[in-house]
Amino acid sequence: MKYLCLVYYDEQIMKNMTQAEWDALNNECIACVDGLTQSGHFVDGAPLQTTDTAITLRVRNGKASATDGPFAETKEQLAGFYMLEAESQKEVLKLAEKIPPARYGSVEIRPVRELLVEGNGL
Template identity: 40%
Template structure:
């Protein structure tokens, strides 16, 4: 089963670029990615640019509206994701707990929908 692990965190929390801890933080991400690759569960994963770079768009009734910023102005913003192929939720949760940002933010684990043909 495929699970997406959505990484939400307050962008001001946790190690910041340029700080001493930031190197170790990035290192931890590299190690996590290597782990999921080695275990054969890695499908995809990316970090996102900060929420300030987001643009939100709607096309309601044929009218396109564009707004500066993310969909929801909350303290915690989507900062990245991993797509993992695990045998069940327990396995997915085990990996999600190891994502470095779980220490400062939250990881939402969602199964990917499978369509019947």
């Protein structure tokens, strides 16, 4: 089963890191992905730019409107994601413990819901 692991942290903590601390964290993330890839659990993932680059789009009554910034003000901001393959919730929890930014914020783990589409058998 696929699980989406959404990584959240306080961007201000990251902004206060020295370049060496930031580089070390990014190197840990790269090593984490390498390990998850080698074990066959990594499907996809990516870090995100900071929330000051975000745009939130809404469509109401057929009309689109866009606003600068994320959907909601929160203490922690969405920083990136890991898409993992795991046999169970217990296994994905063990895998997500290895995601380095979890030390600075949180990782929300959600099973991916497969959509059934006519004609393709999904």
